[in-house]
Amino acid sequence: MHWHGEPHAVILLKLDFDAGITILTGASDIGQGSSTIVAQIVAEVLGVDYGRLRVIANDSAITPKDNGSYSSRVTFMVGNAAAQAAENLKALLVTAAARRLGIDDTELEWLGEAACPRSEPDRHVAFADIVEEALKGTGTITAKGVFTCPPEFQGGKQRGGAVGSTMGFSYAAQVVEVSVDEELGTVTVEKVWAALDCGFAINPMSVEGQVQGAVWMGMGQALSEETSYEANGLHQVANLLDYRVPTMAESPEIEVHIVESLDPNGPFGAKEASEGPLAGFLPALAAAIEDAVGRRPTTLPVTPERMYDLLHRKTRRPRAEPVRGDA
């Protein structure tokens, strides 16, 4: 991916006489919000109302190729491409607005839904008129934005180095509170607190949703989801009753704290969200169990059977004392 010479993300914008902007992206929104993110970024750069934007995603006849949803790359790479596309479109519109106002580009103040000369703040030209000016002679306008990871972020010659992985890395911390039924081995997750430095949170609600979903997915892996096979190769848990995806009944409240920073390379400083919270649940749970009963599981999922075996094997380390602030 990294070395075939194409940019790592491409966004196309189309502006037509209705003064509406179509964003064309190959990025797949399966509910994680990639279409929302590109729309937010374009709207932010251009300063226009959201109502002017429409997103067309995943139509390989029309949309530019996207490398795919993996390695938490989409917000970072596709977002950067979207920002560049919007800047490129804005440059064309600035020129058209300046021409309509009879001034030089450098004298123009861009207001989003309008523009004016910096020296005459009351003399506006509305967005629709700017568009009309821009379309003269050329008709429908398209703009493109691309993003390519700088070489120092592209990975080396090691196996897997060319996969095109993200260059945005978040930091996450997580606290899990559990209770353990020592006679049955049942582990109950009472509550989870997760903090994430995702860079700038372009859509905080979406970040929260991603973190909660990721934490919970980690919980499923850690407590009840397990793939196993018969000796003859048949899958033992080939249905949603035996492959135990947690229900709402045993799923805890998950409190999310977004701790922002600004990544110098990400779109508006954004990095990525949710890989840390997913991976973080498993060791946090193991640590919580150790805090509760003095034994740390090393095999997942921690089914009641495994927990019971862990509790009742012969050698037993002393239970960890709870930490007290006044000790």
Place this chain on the structure above:
Amino acid sequence: MKSILSLTLNGRLREDVVPHNTLLLDYLRDGLQLTGTKRGCDGGECGACTVLVDGQPRLACSTLAHGVAGRHVETIEGMRRSGRLDRLQRAFHENLGTQCGFCTPGMVMAAEALLRSNPTPDRETIRSALAGNLCRCTGYVKILDAVEAAAREEASA
């Protein structure tokens, strides 16, 4: 073997010739192209096929179409109010109770059944009422937020 199946669907009377062994889920999806109700599992394991029958929640994948003859069936397509999202749909949208959307029709219908019988449920009651509906995206937190928000909106209306 086929017979005429007569029932009320989303407020309108329907009469269709339907084989006896047709599941309600297949009658809706294949017979009527109402694909909002989802097939998510081998039967009774996920809740994605939840519809309402006479106001009660029902697993369409484990119900014969002829089993609800003469009854009032409601699907997610019927939730729309005068071309707009109803309060539950809007609450799911505004509170990010829906990500991929696959579980959402079942969740909304199960929540609708709850709110009809209990307009002011606490969070634990909502949790119990939706415990038979699986979601793989959200971790459930914002689904609970959404149902609470819809109930609050209705209570203050």
Place this chain on the structure above:
Amino acid sequence: MSSMPNFVLLRPETAADAVRLRAAHPDSRFVAGGTDLLPNMRRGLVRTPAVIELAAVRELDFIRRSGDELHIGAACTLAALAADPQVAAALPALSEAARAVAGPTHRASATLGGNLCLDTRCRYYNQSAFWREANQFCMKLDGDGCRVAPRSTRCHAAFSGDVAPALIALDARVDILGTGGVRTLPLAELYRDDGMAWLALGSEELLTAVRVPLTAGWQSAYAKARVRGAIDFPLSGVAVALRRDGEHLAILRIACTGVASRPCAIGGLDILVGRPLDAAAHDIIALAIKRDILAMDTTVAGMAYRRRATAVLAKRLVDRLWQEAG
């Protein structure tokens, strides 16, 4: 699409008509809520030329007091049973067991009769046709040999309904309607310890009602061992009914599900009558349970856990009910 067998659907409006239709169609199946039969049909586990739909037989849907008994119709939904205040007050084990079944949407249509007659379950049986064929089927359907006990001459599929042990512990009887009339028998006698022939129900018979004695002074409860908090069948389910007289046990009944091919009443507890609930009594109870259950490798969760859970849940319920009665 689903692989439902081709059948004719019959819709009687009375229980008597239902039984007559069953007699006229020997290979037919009854369906009420459908939450057990229809998923099994979709997997190719049930082939039948005729299905008798019981939704229109309104006479089977009731909960009413009759003297010192509570009578419950077989078509009463589990949701209605779980929500009924009489049941919650007088027969908590029944209320708790009904509420423990599957998920809320299942319970809105699943019936008492259906849960009592639930098909037995095994991880080698409750699979798709493709899976079972790849595994050369099994004794319960289309094959020979038991996959959990290869030398066994009988099927070990586990009974997995939650309500039966509660009703057995509460000393319930059931009405069975046949072409010749109604017979009434203790619920425990409805079951046989055979994964393939677990119901002692004649081919033309229909379970119509349950009669539960309303006995003053009984405490009762039901506890279910399962991994998740909803949807799952019991890995083990224990019902306890107990009456305490001062410092002595007057009555102790324990019944289990999920740990045999039928819901089993634990025997040998009569010797505890008149004794205090002390450590020795608990040892007797634990031994009696160990002797009467037989958890086989029918679930993905292991046998040791299910045996252990049965003993732990029984002890907890007995202790709790003893305290509450004191």
